[in-house]
Structures are given as structure tokens and as C-alpha cells.
Amino acid sequence: MKKQSTPIDESQHLISIKGLKKSFGDLHILRGIDLELYKGENLVVLGRSGTGKSVLIKIISGLLKPDEGTVHVLGYEVDKISIKELQKLRLKIGFSFQSSALYDSMTVKENLEFPLVRNSAHLTKKEIAFQIEDVLEGVGLLQALNQMPSELSGGQRKRIGIARTLIMRPEIMLYDEPTAGLDPITCIEINKLINEVQAQYNTSSIIITHDLTCAKSTGDRVMMLLEGRFAQTGTFEEVFASEDERIQTFYKYNFTS
Amino acid sequence: MQKYRHYSSSMKRSGKYIVSRKIDQIFINLYDVYKFILRFFKEVLFPPYEFKEVVRQCYEIGYKSLPLITLTGFITGLVFTKQSRPSLADFGATSWLPSLVSIAIIRALAPLVTALITAGKVGSQIGAELGSMNVTEQIDAMEVSGTNPFKFLVVTRMLATTFMIPLLAVYTCIVSLIGSYINVNQNEQTSYSSFVVSALQNISFLDLFSSIIKTTLFGFTIGAVGCYQGYNSSKGTEGVGKAANSAVVVSMFLIFIEEILVVQIVNAIR
Numbered sequence A: 001m002k003k004q005s006t007p008i009d010e011s012q013h014l015i016s017i018k019g020l021k022k023s024f025g026d027l028h029i030l031r032g033i034d035l036e037l038y039k040g041e042n043l044v045v046l047g048r049s050g051t052g053k054s055v056l057i058k059i060i061s062g063l064l065k066p067d068e069g070t071v072h073v074l075g076y077e078v079d080k081i082s083i084k085e086l087q088k089l090r091l092k093i094g095f096s097f098q099s100s101a102l103y104d105s106m107t108v109k110e111n112l113e114f115p116l117v118r119n120s121a122h123l124t125k126k127e128i129a130f131q132i133e134d135v136l137e138g139v140g141l142l143q144a145l146n147q148m149p150s151e152l153s154g155g156q157r158k159r160i161g162i163a164r165t166l167i168m169r170p171e172i173m174l175y176d177e178p179t180a181g182l183d184p185i186t187c188i189e190i191n192k193l194i195n196e197v198q199a200q201y202n203t204s205s206i207i208i209t210h211d212l213t214c215a216k217s218t219g220d221r222v223m224m225l226l227e228g229r230f231a232q233t234g235t236f237e238e239v240f241a242s243e244d245e246r247i248q249t250f251y252k253y254n255f256t257s
Numbered sequence B: 001m002q003k004y005r006h007y008s009s010s011m012k013r014s015g016k017y018i019v020s021r022k023i024d025q026i027f028i029n030l031y032d033v034y035k036f037i038l039r040f041f042k043e044v045l046f047p048p049y050e051f052k053e054v055v056r057q058c059y060e061i062g063y064k065s066l067p068l069i070t071l072t073g074f075i076t077g078l079v080f081t082k083q084s085r086p087s088l089a090d091f092g093a094t095s096w097l098p099s100l101v102s103i104a105i106i107r108a109l110a111p112l113v114t115a116l117i118t119a120g121k122v123g124s125q126i127g128a129e130l131g132s133m134n135v136t137e138q139i140d141a142m143e144v145s146g147t148n149p150f151k152f153l154v155v156t157r158m159l160a161t162t163f164m165i166p167l168l169a170v171y172t173c174i175v176s177l178i179g180s181y182i183n184v185n186q187n188e189q190t191s192y193s194s195f196v197v198s199a200l201q202n203i204s205f206l207d208l209f210s211s212i213i214k215t216t217l218f219g220f221t222i223g224a225v226g227c228y229q230g231y232n233s234s235k236g237t238e239g240v241g242k243a244a245n246s247a248v249v250v251s252m253f254l255i256f257i258e259e260i261l262v263v264q265i266v267n268a269i270r
Helices: A053-060 A083-090 A108-119 A125-138 A154-166 A184-201 A212-218 A236-240 A245-256 B002-014 B021-045 B051-061 B063-090 B094-135 B138-144 B149-188 B192-200 B205-231 B237-269
Strands: A009-024 A027-039 A042-047 A068-073 A093-096 A172-176 A204-209 A221-226 A229-234
Touching: A009 A053, A027 A042, A027 A053, A027 A204, A027 A229, A042 A053, A042 A184, A042 A212, A053 A068, A053 A172, A053 A204, A093 A154, A093 B138, A108 A125, A108 A154, A125 A154, A154 A172, A154 A184, A172 A184, A184 A204, A184 A212, A204 A212, A212 A236, A221 A236, A221 A245, A229 A236, A229 A245, A236 A245, B021 B149, B021 B205, B051 B063, B051 B149, B063 B094, B063 B149, B094 B138, B094 B149, B094 B192, B094 B205, B094 B237, B138 B149, B149 B192, B149 B205, B205 B237
Parallel strands: A042 A204, A042 A221, A093 A172, A172 A204
Antiparallel strands: A009 A027, A009 A068, A221 A229
């Protein structure tokens, strides 16, 4: 179990989802999801590929609309608010993409400047430069300031992707498969970074993953998504103490593979 | 929009169509294009304005197309003059050559050559660039960082093509006429000033105005088609290739249709 760094306040729900359903045509992805993210916690959503984990956080960030159910983020019902309100709300949510999604025509510096220049018009050039250096130092990649994304390794790209979201000082972090496609040592570094982000920036996070090591080392609470519904919730140990055969199979294959 | 997408995907799964798969899909695509163009006009009017990005795109689309346009325009003027000479010489009318060439270049060749060259170069570039940004979730990343990706990526590119293609067409006219002058000068030792005077004496305001309107329309079409194909490309590398390819094919097709329509309208006015 991960080392507890910040206290979790269960009286404060930053995200509250009730009865969420989402289909694509006749394909039913999410079949009634209930979820709550407390202030200060790292919540891991575990599940196999194609179970709708990424769809879930895309709905939370307003990139997709739910078919049924309610999604409240920081008190706002995401699919009911205006585009302007949604854009303001998004500044409080950091989204780290599976592919890092760095703008490949821009340098690392320009990638980090991009959200800052557009959303913090009051900042001077000096302040922007200071914030960029500060956040890059935080992820340990200050030397990459003037590099292009194509010159970075997979792990470095993930770090810059996280730095780009942190520069807006979000209250909530959404990580989509943060360790996918990385070697084991880089995975450990990314897991460590996720915990450091939680401690340093006081963020609450939802971490989408199928990697049990990532779930174990970053999650305060784990929710197991199976066939469009949460099958088990609790600490990592509690979830995998379940007698549900599907969960046991997932556990076994994850470690044997 | 989402409703229509669902309709489209559920049609694919169930195999039930109103008319047939292809015809239904054409109407769905036309509706999507209509919404896309409507969104452009909505977004272009309201702040925040991305001036810096518009200027950057004008540089990318306009300035970086100059070498190709220069070469094509010069050769078009030179070859057209060379090919027209024997026919006019048969009637002893080679003195009409500057007039003939300038009318052909200003009314039809320069706008069309510029539009087709930029449809190939710029259209495919926009389609591939936005397509790959879509595939690698860069457009989603822009959206969740509180930036309007449609405004930053689509509006700026469409404005840049709409502004730059007419300017490039004017430049093509000049370069083509220089090419033509070289050929005329070689054969008739005409001075540059007398070439210009005889080249422009039969050009009316309507010729210039219709060419500017036409190229503005071509520019808007190239930008709109490239952006639409790239922004709505399907996921995967195949989607990027298709976006780039259809950006070129569809814009060239539309450019010819627009050319025919504008010529009909101008001839009716004339």
C-alpha cells in the first residue's frame, strides 16, 4: 500500500457520479457507474482494456456526454453547464493522456506556455518563465526546456504531459494509463511522481490503469471495473481478497504476464 | 451532432438505412459539413481572437508556397505564350499575344493554377496535420486545457487560406506575365512597358474583381475541406492518410465546380 501523504477528507466530494451509462451505438460500455472522489485521495480505477475506463474520465472532463446519470465535478453538473463554464471548470482539472498528447509542432517550453498564456492573461513574461521552470524542475526535466517532443523518450513525454497539466495548478488530476508502454523502472518513477504530485500540489486524482503495480503504489482506494460496472471497491488488498473469479483471474494474469 | 453520429454508427451496426448506406451517409456528411461551416462563422466573430496564430498560418500557407507558385506560374506564362504564338502567327496577329495571354492568365489560368497547386500542397498539409493531432489526442488535450481547439486550429487555418490564396493568385499573375514577356521579348524585342500596356488594355475591372472573388472562394474551400477532413478524421494512421488524400481530391473537385459557377455568373453580368 502506498505511503499516505495527505489526509483524505471524506466529507468533501470533488467528483460525484450517479447511475452513469454510456453506449456507442449498440455497444454498452458503462452500465450504471456510481463513483465518489474525496478531497486529497488517489482513486484508482482498474480494469481490462475496453471496459470503458478512458470513457469514464473523458465524461468527467466533458469530452464525452453521458447517455444517462449525473456527473458532478466541483459542484458543477458537467453535461448541463455552458461551454464557457466548462472551459473554466477544465482549468481546475488536469488530464494526463495515455499518449501524453504533447503538441508535436511546439517545443517543451511552448507546450507548457500554451495553457498558461491563454488562461492567465495577467501573468508577465517573467512570471510565465518562472512557472515553467518551477514545474519542469518538479518533474525533473528542466534540461528539456527547449527540446521538441520527438526528441524525448516515452517516460519523459509522460512527465512533460503531467507538467503541462500541473502548470494550471489543478485541484483534480485525471491520469489515463500513466504507465502504459513504459519499462518497469520508468513505471516506478511515474508512480513516484504521481504520489509526489498529490503531496506537493494537494491534488485529488483518478488514475485509470490496468497495471497492478501502479494501482498498488499510487491508490488510496481501488475500484474494479468489470463489464461496465464496479465489481469491487476498497483498498488494494481488500479488492483482491474478493472471491469474485473475474477479479482473481485479472490478478493472476496481471502478475504472471 | 452527437445524435447524428449515433444514428450513423447504429445504422452501421444494425444494417438498417433510410435509402441505402451510401446515400444516407452522403446526407449525414453534408449535415456535418453544414454544421462545421456554421461553427466557423460563429467562432470567427467572437473573441478571443488568435491573431498570432493567423499570422503564423499565413506565413506557413502563403510564404512557404511561394517557390512552388513561382515555378508553376512562370512556366505557365512562358509555355502558354509559346504554344499560342503559331496559331496567332498564321493570322499575322502576334501583336495580340500580350492581350490574349493576359486575359487567359488573369481570368482563368492564374486563379486555377494557384488554387490547384495550393489544394495539393496546403490542403494535404492541413488534412494530415489536423488528422494526426486528432489521432494522438492533441485536439482533446487542447480542449481540456481550457482552449477552444476549433478556434485555434480550424478558424486560423481557414482565415489564412482565405486571405492568402487571392494574394498568391495575384503573385501568380505577375510571375506568369513575366514568363510571357520573356517569350514575347525574345521574338519581337518588345519593351517591358509596351508589353504591360498592351497586356492590360483589355483587362476590365470585372475581370480583376471576379478573379479576386473566385480565389477567395477557392481559398475558403481549400481551408474548409482540409480542416474538416483532418478535424473529423477517423482514429488510426489510415485515417490520417485518408484525411490528407480526401482534402486534396474533394477541394480540387469543388474548385472546378466553383470555377464553372463563377464563370457563368460573370458572363451573365458581362
